[in-house]
Amino acid sequence: MPIEMPKGLPFSVDTWTPSSSKRHHFLTHAHKDHSSSIASHSFFPIYSTRLTKTLILQQYPQLDASLFLDVEVGQSFIVDDPAGAFTVTAFDANHCPGAVMFLFEGKFGNILHTGDCRLTPECLLNLPDKYVGRKGKEPRCPLDCVFLDCTFGNFSQEMPSKHSAIQQVINCIWKHPDAPTVYLTCNMLGQEEILVNVSQTFGAKIYVDKAKYAEFFTNLALIVPEILCEDPASRFHLFDGSRRLYERAEAKLMEAKATLQSEPLIVRPSAQWYACEEKFSDVENTRKKRMDEAVKDQFGVWHVCYSMHSSKEELELALQLLAPRWVVSTTPSCRAMELDYVKKHCFNSKGALNKSMWKLLDMTLETSDEFGTLVKSVSCNPVLEETLQSFSSDARQEFFKDPEDAEVKLSSPERKNELHQVETYQQSEVLEDTRVHKSASYLNNGSSGLSASVRKLYRSMNVPVPKPLPSLVDLMNSHKRTKRGINY
Numbered sequence: 001m002p003i004e005m006p007k008g009l010p011f012s013v014d015t016w017t018p019s020s021s022k023r024h025h026f027l028t029h030a031h032k033d034h035s036s037s038i039a040s041h042s043f044f045p046i047y048s049t050r051l052t053k054t055l056i057l058q059q060y061p062q063l064d065a066s067l068f069l070d071v072e073v074g075q076s077f078i079v080d081d082p083a084g085a086f087t088v089t090a091f092d093a094n095h096c097p098g099a100v101m102f103l104f105e106g107k108f109g110n111i112l113h114t115g116d117c118r119l120t121p122e123c124l125l126n127l128p129d130k131y132v133g134r135k136g137k138e139p140r141c142p143l144d145c146v147f148l149d150c151t152f153g154n155f156s157q158e159m160p161s162k163h164s165a166i167q168q169v170i171n172c173i174w175k176h177p178d179a180p181t182v183y184l185t186c187n188m189l190g191q192e193e194i195l196v197n198v199s200q201t202f203g204a205k206i207y208v209d210k211a212k213y214a215e216f217f218t219n220l221a222l223i224v225p226e227i228l229c230e231d232p233a234s235r236f237h238l239f240d241g242s243r244r245l246y247e248r249a250e251a252k253l254m255e256a257k258a259t260l261q262s263e264p265l266i267v268r269p270s271a272q273w274y275a276c277e278e279k280f281s282d283v284e285n286t287r288k289k290r291m292d293e294a295v296k297d298q299f300g301v302w303h304v305c306y307s308m309h310s311s312k313e314e315l316e317l318a319l320q321l322l323a324p325r326w327v328v329s330t331t332p333s334c335r336a337m338e339l340d341y342v343k344k345h346c347f348n349s350k351g352a353l354n355k356s357m358w359k360l361l362d363m364t365l366e367t368s369d370e371f372g373t374l375v376k377s378v379s380c381n382p383v384l385e386e387t388l389q390s391f392s393s394d395a396r397q398e399f400f401k402d403p404e405d406a407e408v409k410l411s412s413p414e415r416k417n418e419l420h421q422v423e424t425y426q427q428s429e430v431l432e433d434t435r436v437h438k439s440a441s442y443l444n445n446g447s448s449g450l451s452a453s454v455r456k457l458y459r460s461m462n463v464p465v466p467k468p469l470p471s472l473v474d475l476m477n478s479h480k481r482t483k484r485g486i487n488y
């Protein structure tokens, strides 16, 4: 899930908004949630791999290919910018065809944006040596910030590797030799690797209904044309894994029963069933613990935990190896603070708030009207925690000693207001769910300006107290004055 980059950075990653004032645009991969609005809000230049560009142009034929600049995996290039040139390198994200992570190195610091990724240790080894720790040693040059795909950051079970999951799909098919048809719910970019392996192992092509799966058919025709066929007599069929899957699966099974035929096999290689805890019985939830072989659910669908995103365990390991100073989750469903590494290391790290981090604080401020969200963000906010530790004891007493206290001490309206002001600044650092947070000026709480406590906080850290933005009324008044000046 893309988030806006801090205002202090000259580039955007996977965001296409009318208000974007970024000078350089990066696209990590061709999944729809990372390219939505690209057709209506695209700006030159868009950096992506050639394959991602081709896939995107297939999805959005109205886009002009000249907007794109190709990047090669592993090759660094320099981007000229009025604020200072910076270097960019793309690395394989182990996610879907054409997907990359971007490493940005410039005056703003060293930043890794993972896009969507399956961040295994092997994947990390592609990064420059200096950024990756070895054998318990910290890296020579820790990254300043990692914008991290935390899609399954709350998923604490160990996930099989993609390779192992594919093997489980194949084993499942071997165990059902009587199934006349095998339905594979692999209609998402990134799952074609499963189709390729099934096709190679069983020496058969995969039937893809061109009318039903027009876009995915075009993708497959580009990436792996050799496994495609349009003959419904093939044993292997592509099956839609999303809308009303269970209903459709049951219908297929009932149909076989009614015609006294052997049951078809329906395999769903996805982590969704494993990650979703609702709507299922305890028995089913216990079944989900099995990660080493396909598991059949109550509807007759066989599941294999094939994931294009990292589990919590994998993310924790990656962060230990990278030892970044800061982590920002790009997926609001899991906040960076929920990761043990961030709790342990970003809170107390002396280097966490270094110069480049303060530069990053120069960004569009985001806040939420929802108080519940606010409290959660504060108690999960590493910047605030660090800030409070650096705070003079007097000032600190005005807030609270422990983030856990936040919810208790936030009872009075004044406290809410004060905390809201600090949080308003810090929220932008964490940049959680930008979709639900409304943009707010520094003076979101009214026109009273920054409180004494907040100003004190900034001074205690030797950081200039930012000037509040003028209110809309001030702006309109000054506009009127200017107009009068011109007219008279």
Ligand SMILES: [Zn+2]
Pocket: 029, 031, 095, 096, 116
């Ligand atoms: Zn993706």
